[in-house]
Amino acid sequence: MEAKITLLPGDGIGPEVVAEAEKVLAAIASKFGHTFATQSALAGGIAIDKTGNPLPEETLGMCLEGNAVLLGAVGGPKWSDPTAKVRPEQGLLKLRKSLGAFANIRPVRVFPALAEASPLKADRVENVDIVFVRELTGGIYFGTPQGRETVANGRSGHDTMRYNEMEIKRVLRVAFTLAQQRKAAGGQGKVTSVDKANVLASSRVWREVAHEVAAEYPDIGYEDVLVDAMAMYLINRPGDFDVVVTGNMFGDILSDEASMITGSLGMLPSASLGEAGSVGLYEPIHGSAPDIAGQGIANPLATILSTAMMLRSSLGLEAEAGVVETAVSQVLAAGHRTADIAKPGETKVGTQEMGDLVVANL
Structure with a gap:
């Protein structure tokens, strides 16, 4: 070609x-x-x-x-x-x-030859094979209004986290399609959606829409995990996850954290x-x-x-x-x-x- x-x-x-x-x-x-x-x-x-x-x-x-x-x-x-x-x-x-x-x-993915390079114990990272799906063109990095100004108390900055139904649906469908492909190849066939629905209105919309999309894929397992809990689970049980889908900022942070499971950013x-x-x-x-x-x-x-x-x-x-x-x-x-x-x-x-x-x- x-x-x-x-x-x-x-x-x-x-x-x-x-x-x-x-x-x-x-x-x-x-x-x-x-x-x-x-x-x-x-x-x-x-x-x-x-x-x-x-x-x-x-x-x-x-x-x-x-x-x-x-x-x-x-x-x-x-x-x-x-x-x-x-x-x-x-x-x-x-x-x-x-x-x-x-x-x-x-x-x-942890290459068997590099299991010892991980800062985690080798038996904890053995067979870790996760795919992160991060929404990339919405959320707080693109939300408006955004800016900085000087107010009575000094310098101030503001950013807006916003997600709409279309943005959430399309990235969730990418995650579920990947999970189906991985299941067909012998993978877990599970999607984990990460949000902060206990605090953020944008995350509550995310979770509501995610459940609707999950219903379209009854052959794939699904779970919701709060972002702070996910940060802990990636360290103490990374092998439990298959496809992880989340918003722009959370995905930016969590995928970098997960990269260290492999021992080096240079491998991802x-x-x-x-x-x-x-x-x-x-x-x-x-x-x-x-x-x-x-x-x-x-x-x-x-x-x-x-x-x-x-x-x-x-x-x-x-x-x-x-x-x-x-x-x-x-x-x-x-x-x-x-x-x-x-x-x-x-x-x-x-x-x-x-x-x-x-x-x-x-």
Whole structure:
């Protein structure tokens, strides 16, 4: 097949890890006879420096005309002034909104070879395989009114959490469909909806609509869990969960917490998807890690696994995606480790070497 893929290397370690994913894409294209045309564009802090805009119109146009977008990372201390009118993260939010990417899919799977890397006991994380579905274009990050002002008591800021029935239904249906697919493959077949319905009116609407959607899927188990309880359950019984669906802010926090079950942010991919046929956005969840940028030690596996998600979800290449995931598993099983997942005394490999090892295993 032929596909056009827009690469947004971004800031910090973004260019380093995207380069390794590009090598994997080239290897898959060669192995399976595909043509992947890649085009790179500016996004994030580097785009602010060069154009004054974290998502230039040229970049957005390239993203919209392609089949998929692979993002490295955006942001860093250089652009972190909270009073700045233009910030890298604004570009990312605009991109998600422009793509209509309302569902963020974050798999949290513990590779057997890395069970000991988790800060939790190995027997607690064994066989953990969770998919977080985070609503991505609504909630408090996009609610209005929003802003800051100076009042009699000093500086004040306000944000609004708002969800409507349509936003809740569509992301719940993504979660239930995933649960059905996972059940067919031998998974639990359960959806956990996370909210704060005991306090927030928006969460009470969320729960009411979620129950209505759950009734459409009688073959799938369902439960409601309050967000504070979920934060505890992820630590003391992570193996109990299958598909977890929640709003934008709660999903942002909980999926980052869950990532540490695996031992490193450098292992977790993500996909941001909209309606069928729309352009998908794929990115590692680890951020720009400016403290290690340019040192050649960043873990590229989350970006490579994000590429596998892209092959599967945007390009319909299930076999190719599986080959990439198997290659990553084989590299880890052989004992190869980047600095973030290496135990004391283990030999460490760099970013490029890890990418080369995955390509060799393809």
